[in-house]
Amino acid sequence: MRNKVENKADQIYELLKQNDFKVTPQRKVILNLFFDKIGEHLSAEEVYNLLQENHPEIGLATVYRTLELYAELDVLQKMSFDDSKNRYELNNNDIHHHHHLICTGCGKVSEFSDDLLEALEEQITTKTKFKIMDHKVKFYGKCESCYNK
Amino acid sequence: MRNKVENKADQIYELLKQNDFKVTPQRKVILNLFFDKIGEHLSAEEVYNLLQENHPEIGLATVYRTLELYAELDVLQKMSFDDSKNRYELNNNDIHHHHHLICTGCGKVSEFSDDLLEALEEQITTKTKFKIMDHKVKFYGKCESCYNK
């Protein structure tokens, strides 16, 4: 019997195949990196640097391409925290609606999970003709340690 | 007696002075442009192009600097709709909490105003130590015409 991560990884390999993309070693390695780094919001360069240790043969262009591909397949969630670079994290469906709390003091990004936005989406649906598929919410403020100094 | 826009503009000139910034012709022109384009989300280059007609002497660097300055003073709100460029709109305090509805079909950005997020902010405040100052919400989906085809 296989563990959860392997199972989940296999599902994603299957998803690649279903969409006529090949399951390459590079795509496997990059996906596994994100399984190792759950909760982190990695930029393309950070991914590339992390790969240097065990997979220095993987090029930066491949990193960009792979992240973009996974984002389109909704395997990764693409986001930006106003530092003019895109960041990615595993789109764990279990915690689909988690919002980011961005500290304007130290820049740290924490998370908050909930489904309260459903009410807001419902209101928009009834008041407008807009059909909502997804949302992104960012809260700006001060984390505990920045607030206390 | 002066009209509302002039009054509002004067308040902003005053705000500049209070923060030891000079009230230059360039800053006046760019601010007035945003009063003329309420509801639009302009990029730096779009502002620059709009200025070409009547004020071709204003340089692109000045546009970038001025937009950034106004954003720091909360006169403009800085945002991005995943097209890898920053956009700005007048931060009208009357409609402070308006969210953006981004159509994934045609890219059009519309708006929805509400204060329902207060409830969510309150929940975060009670459950975490994070002190929220501001938030940005983006909803993704299909606008009426894209949905119907």
Add this chain to the structure above:
DNA sequence: ACCTCTGCTGATAACTAATATCGTTTAGTT
């Protein structure tokens, strides 16, 4: 096992938005 064919890769050039630099100009003050 081998061939083929298409998609993928790595290296790197090109692009784009934004920022930094620098000599000149100007707003606000004296």
Add this chain to the structure above:
DNA sequence: AACTAAACGATATTAGTTATCAGCAGAGGT
């Protein structure tokens, strides 16, 4: 009117990302 720090325009530079292209590789057919 003179002064001075701030702001300006032109342009070089940077940073993140995307495009290009020759070579490679892995699935399917023979």
